Amino acid sequence: MLRLRFHGRGGQGAKVASRVLGTAAFLDGYNAQDFPLYGAEKRGAPITAFTRISRENIMERGVISEPDIVIVMDETLLSDPQAMPLSGLKKGGIIFVNTPNSPLETKERYNIADHVITLDITKISLDMIGNPVLSGLAAAVASRIVGIGEDAFRGAVEKELSGIISDRELLVKNTEAALYCYNAIMPVQIKTAESIREGENVITIPFEIALVSSPAINATGNTPLRRTGNWRVFRPVWDYEVCTRCMTCVARCPDGCIHVNEDGYPYADYDNCKGCLICVEECPAKAINKVREMHSRSGEGDR
Amino acid sequence: MGKEMLTGNGAAAWGVRLAEVDYIPAYPITPQTEIIETIAKWISEGSMDASFVTMDSEHSMVTAAGAASATGVRVFTTTSSQGLLYGFEMLYTVAGWRVPLVMVNVSRGLSSPITLGPDHNDILALRDTGFLQIHCETCQEVLDSILMAYKLAEDERVLLPVMVNMDGFYLSFTRENVEIPDVGTVRSFLSEYQPEHAFFKAGQPMAQGVAVLGGEFYSYFKYQMHLASQNALDVYKEVCGEFEKKFDRKYGTIEEYMLEDAEYVLVMTNSFSTLGKAAVKRAREKGIKAGLLRLRVLRPFPDPDIKNALKGKKAVAVIDQNISVGKGGIIYSEIGGCLFNEKNRPLLLSFIGGLGGKNISQEEFEFIFDKIVSAVDTEIVEPPYLLYTENEWKDMTKLKETAGKE
Numbered sequence: 001m002l003r004l005r006f007h008g009r010g011g012q013g014a015k016v017a018s019r020v021l022g023t024a025a026f027l028d029g030y031n032a033q034d035f036p037l038y039g040a041e042k043r044g045a046p047i048t049a050f051t052r053i054s055r056e057n058i059m060e061r062g063v064i065s066e067p068d069i070v071i072v073m074d075e076t077l078l079s080d081p082q083a084m085p086l087s088g089l090k091k092g093g094i095i096f097v098n099t100p101n102s103p104l105e106t107k108e109r110y111n112i113a114d115h116v117i118t119l120d121i122t123k124i125s126l127d128m129i130g131n132p133v134l135s136g137l138a139a140a141v142a143s144r145i146v147g148i149g150e151d152a153f154r155g156a157v158e159k160e161l162s163g164i165i166s167d168r169e170l171l172v173k174n175t176e177a178a179l180y181c182y183n184a185i186m187p188v189q190i191k192t193a194e195s196i197r198e199g200e201n202v203i204t205i206p207f208e209i210a211l212v213s214s215p216a217i218n219a220t221g222n223t224p225l226r227r228t229g230n231w232r233v234f235r236p237v238w239d240y241e242v243c244t245r246c247m248t249c250v251a252r253c254p255d256g257c258i259h260v261n262e263d264g265y266p267y268a269d270y271d272n273c274k275g276c277l278i279c280v281e282e283c284p285a286k287a288i289n290k291v292r293e294m295h296s297r298s299g300e301g302d303r
Numbered sequence: 304m305g306k307e308m309l310t311g312n313g314a315a316a317w318g319v320r321l322a323e324v325d326y327i328p329a330y331p332i333t334p335q336t337e338i339i340e341t342i343a344k345w346i347s348e349g350s351m352d353a354s355f356v357t358m359d360s361e362h363s364m365v366t367a368a369g370a371a372s373a374t375g376v377r378v379f380t381t382t383s384s385q386g387l388l389y390g391f392e393m394l395y396t397v398a399g400w401r402v403p404l405v406m407v408n409v410s411r412g413l414s415s416p417i418t419l420g421p422d423h424n425d426i427l428a429l430r431d432t433g434f435l436q437i438h439c440e441t442c443q444e445v446l447d448s449i450l451m452a453y454k455l456a457e458d459e460r461v462l463l464p465v466m467v468n469m470d471g472f473y474l475s476f477t478r479e480n481v482e483i484p485d486v487g488t489v490r491s492f493l494s495e496y497q498p499e500h501a502f503f504k505a506g507q508p509m510a511q512g513v514a515v516l517g518g519e520f521y522s523y524f525k526y527q528m529h530l531a532s533q534n535a536l537d538v539y540k541e542v543c544g545e546f547e548k549k550f551d552r553k554y555g556t557i558e559e560y561m562l563e564d565a566e567y568v569l570v571m572t573n574s575f576s577t578l579g580k581a582a583v584k585r586a587r588e589k590g591i592k593a594g595l596l597r598l599r600v601l602r603p604f605p606d607p608d609i610k611n612a613l614k615g616k617k618a619v620a621v622i623d624q625n626i627s628v629g630k631g632g633i634i635y636s637e638i639g640g641c642l643f644n645e646k647n648r649p650l651l652l653s654f655i656g657g658l659g660g661k662n663i664s665q666e667e668f669e670f671i672f673d674k675i676v677s678a679v680d681t682e683i684v685e686p687p688y689l690l691y692t693e694n695e696w697k698d699m700t701k702l703k704e705t706a707g708k709e
Contacts, residue, residue, distance in 0.1 A: 022478055023308050032308065035477040039419075059581040061473050061574055062662060201693040202670040212708045215416035219707025 001054035002146055002190065003064045006138060007085040008073035009231055011043040013135025016160060017071070018049035020139030020178075024148045024156035025053040033058045044231035044274050046083035053146060068093050068192040069145060073121075073138050075099045076230040076293070078110050089114060090192040096141050098122055098134065100294060117145065119184055122233065122292070128177035129170070132233045136161055136178035144185040153182055228255075232275025234290040240265050242287035249279035249288065304483035311474030314442040314481050315381065315407050315467075316341035318449030321489045322405075325376035326354045328367040332386040333419060334471035335409040339381065361390035365406075369397030372404040372464075373511050375502030377453065380404070383471060384411035384425045391428070397464055398433025398528065400512050402501055403456030404464040405449060406434075410573070411471040412659040420660020421470035423572065423625040427601075427633050433528045435465040435535055436602040438572045440558075442481045444599075445469050447552060450484075450493055454542045457496050460534040472660060473574040484550055492549045532603045539600060556605035558597040559612055561587065565594025566617040567675045568649070570638060572598045575624060575657050582668030591672055598634065606641045613642065618650040618675045624657040631655065631687040650678050656690035664692060 004021065008014030015036035022034035036049040050064045066088045075097055077083040086095065096117045097106050103116040121137040136157050143153045157178050158171075165171045207213075236249075249266050250258045257273040258266050268279075280288045309317065315338045319327070329339040345351035358364040361382050368380040382390060387408055397404060408429075410421040426436065435455065437448045445467065452465035469475060501511060515521055539556060547553045560580050562568065567586075571579045576597045586593035596612050596619075598605075613619055623632025630636065635653040642648045654671055656663045667690045678684050703709055 019308070019478065026306075026308050026480060031480065033477060033479045034308070035472070037472070058479070059577055059584070061477065061577050062660075200664050200666040202667055203691055203693050203696055205689060205691050205696065212703065217706040219705065222705065 001052060001056065001058065001060075002069065003067045004051045004053070004069045004071060004142055004146070005064050005067040005085070006049040006051075006071045006073060006142070007077050007083055008047055008049075008134065008138070009043075009077070010038065010045045010047050012073050013133055013138065014047050014049045014073055016135035016164065017073070017138040017142065018051045020136060020153075020156050020160045021051045021053075021142045021146075021148070022156075023160055024139070024143045024153045025051070025146075027155050028148050028152035030054060031056065031058050033060075035062070037063060044228065046077055046080055048083075051142070064088075066090055068190055069142065070095045071138055071142050072097045073134050080230065086110075086112065086114075092190075092192045094145060094188055094190060096145065098138070115188070117141075117185065117188070119181060121181055124177055124181060126292075128180065129173045133174070136174045137181045140178040140180075140182040141185050144182045145188050146190070147187045150179075150182065154179065227271045228274050229269075229271045232273065232293050234275050234277060235270065235293055236268055236273065236275070236277060236279050236288045237291050238266060238268075239287045239289060242285050244285045244287070246284060248282050248284060252278050252282040254278060304485050306480050306482050308478045309442055309446075309481040309483075310337065310476055310478050311439070311442045311445050311469045312337035312409070312476070313341060313478070314446040315449060315469070316345070317481070317483055318446040319379045320345060320351050321446075321484060321486055322377065322379070322450055322453050322493060323486075323490075324353050324379040326356075326368075326371045326378045328356045328358050328364045328371070328378075328380050330358050330361050330364045330382065330386060332361075332383045334411060334475040335381050335383040335386070335407070337475070338407060338409075361386040362393060365390035365393035365397060368404050368406070369393060369400055369402055369464075372397070372402035373400055373501045373503075375496070375498035377496045378404050379406070379449075381407040381409070383409040384413055385417075387425050388413065388428065394429060394432045394434060394464075396512070399524065400501065401462045401528070401531070402464060403453065403462055403496065405452045405456055405467065406464065407445070407449070407467045407469065409469055409471045409475045418659045419471065421473055421574075421624070422658045422660070423468070423623075423633075426466065426468045427625050429466060430602055430633075433463055433532065434602065435461075435463055435532065435600070436468060437465065437600055438468045438598065439474065440574055440576045440597060440599075442469075442474060442477070442479050443552070444554075445474065446481060446483070447546065447550070447554065450489060451539075451542050451546055451554070453496070454493050454545075455535060455539055458538045458542075459499060461531050461538050462500065463528065463531055463535065468573065470574040470660075477574075482550075482552075488549055492545060536600075536603050536605060536607075554599065556598075556600040556608045557612060558599055560595040560597065562594035562596060562612060564592060566592040567594070567672065567679075568613060568616050568619045569593070569595045569671070570598065570619055570621040570634065571595060571624075572601070572634065573624065575622075575663060578663055579622065579668070582665065582672075585665070585668070586672050591676065593672060601634075604637060604641065609638065609641050610645055613649055614645070615647065616649040617679045618652065620652040620654055620671050620675050622654045622656050622663070622671070624655075626655050626658060635687070650675075650682070650684055652678055652684055653687035654690055655687055661690075661695070663690060667692065 006014040018034045022032040025032040033052040038047040098121045100120040245264045257269045372378040412418045412422045439445045448467045456465045583593040621635040
């Protein structure tokens with residue numbers, strides 16, 4: 001059995017990617033199971049999705065804690081302490097990272113010893129679809145790595161995406177971009193070790209007084225601990241030559257992330273700006289540019 | 304129709320569509336919403352012909368569903384967890400009306416603390432209402448059980464509502480291969496509902512759901528519900544037989560997995576049974592004669608089948624994915640009651656696991672088998688075990704620190 005885990009951010013398409021792969025495997029004659037896990041369903045927040053593929057009956061359910069293959073759809077997740085996309089990866093496992101960097105650079109940057117495959121699927125998506133929607137593309141990469149046939153993959157993309165994209169032209173663009181990614185990757189011989197699980201000890205939990213054991217939070221002020229700056233695909237950047245200091249962006253930012261400097265010009269708190277780009281839309285002077293974020297920014301993760 | 308990748312929720316929607324339900328009052332709740340979204344989409348596209356009404360709460364929803372069922376049409380509705388409890392008063396009421404309503408509950412742990420993952424305190428809170436209960440391990444079973452539920456509920460020997468249960472997330476959002484039967488075969492299995500006792504006809508007025516004063520009257524009605532529920536055991540077997548003939552899939556009140564020559568038995572329900580079966584296979588590889596008994600029908604409680612299946616076993620471990628606070632596992636008590644008068648009954652051990660969707664790891668299953676085997680050696684049965692691992696305790700400690708607990 002092959003176990004794949006997709007890591008993405010809410011809205012990027014990790015869930016749909018896991019489904020396209022599941023359907024592709026199903027159409028290619030395998031038993032498949034797919035399953036997403038997301039908490040409070042926030043756009044930009046880390047989510048995971050899982051696909052199991054097997055010739056045998058699948059006698060597992062729930063999360064995959066020891067994947068053979070990890071698909072990292074957002075490079076910034078590699079340094080996110082809540083996402084931890086590499087955790088539990090089996091010895092000999094494969095990591096795909098959506099990045100403009102080479103596998104070698106990626107391995108060095110994140111100190112990864114396992115087999116890394118890279119492709120800048122965000123760029124492909126922006127160029128070929130016009131939006132950073134990665135579902136079909138990430139599924140293409142995963143399908144190719146595990147050796148799913150092209151016909152089965154194409155059938156799966158069309159089946160899964162036609163249910164959620166009503167615009168025919170957009171559907172064609174998605175399919176073309178997905179097939180481009182499919183053909184840009186080489187299949188890999190996957191030889192993961194059986195299991196690296198460390199034995200878990202079963203324990204008896206002790207009684208604790210209600211001061212400890214009631215579901216109340218006694219700590220104050222821990223919201224700032226969770227920074228949201230690395231959720232961005234694009235960063236808003238102000239051109240002060242054009243900016244009229246009208247303050248529209250300050251008023252429109254839904255997260256209160258735009259402040260004003262001593263000279264009266266707005267600037268973003270990049271630790272927390274989620275990159276929604278409402279400021280770019282709203283700026284009457286068109287003084288805010290969107291610049292694609294490229295790398296994981298460890299300084300902008302959680303404190 | 305052939306096979307498709309469907310979630311448990313998608314399979315439930317297909318079951319409702321194929322049962323050609325007339326009326327669906329709805330109210331959304333995670334992890335059930337996809338069922339009513341799917342049905343609403345089909346109705347708006349015109350691929351399903353039914354009346355769909357969004358209600359203001361689950362209390363109104365169950366009332367509307369029961370009332371519509373009492374007019375003699377086929378009705379479906381679905382909820383989960385807090386929603387089920389919010390409609391709880393009406394579940395007893397509707398069961399007392401003796402109407403063949405079919406509902407799906409998508410199991411989710413109960414507040415507080417509020418959560419999303421599955422356990423069975425929600426569905427098991429219903430065990431005394433009069434609703435029959437079918438619990439599902441796979442997405443296929445969800446679809447099939449809805450078709451079987453209508454046939455069972457509408458049989459004049461039964462006429463009680465049925466609740467079909469699936470686990471939130473582990474089934475509701477998990478896709479696997481599901482065979483979708485064609486509507487013609489379904490029609491030949493499940494004919495149109497012909498109400499004899501509860502219907503709405505202008506020329507034949509009746510008052511339904513009336514009050515009675517006096518215990519002798521009240522007891523009569525409650526006993527009749529119980530007798531009808533008991534009848535359901537035999538009717539269910541007939542339904543299973545017909546289902547197998549039409550669709551070639553076999554179901555029983557219980558499922559026996561590697562049970563025949565087993566000495567040590569796990570008793571489980573719902574989707575975590577898959578994990579239990581894998582654990583049984585691993586235990587067999589180590590030479591432990593393990594088996595698993597999965598309860599599929601919990602109301603009526605299939606006492607004769609359970610007694611028969613557990614006859615001559617050395618020890619049985621009931622894994623309850625629920626907790627009756629102050630007592631322990633609910634199903635443990637029920638199995639205990641079922642086996643008490645048996646000669647040579649097995650030792651009975653109790654484990655609580657999977658609350659709020661907590662995983663039951665390989666090591667925890669190994670721990671369970673260790674305990675069963677040693678209980679047989681020592682003849683000492685310890686109190687219920689609350690399954691928990693050291694790593695989970697570490698995560699809990701971290702959470703307590705973040706919350707300023709220590």
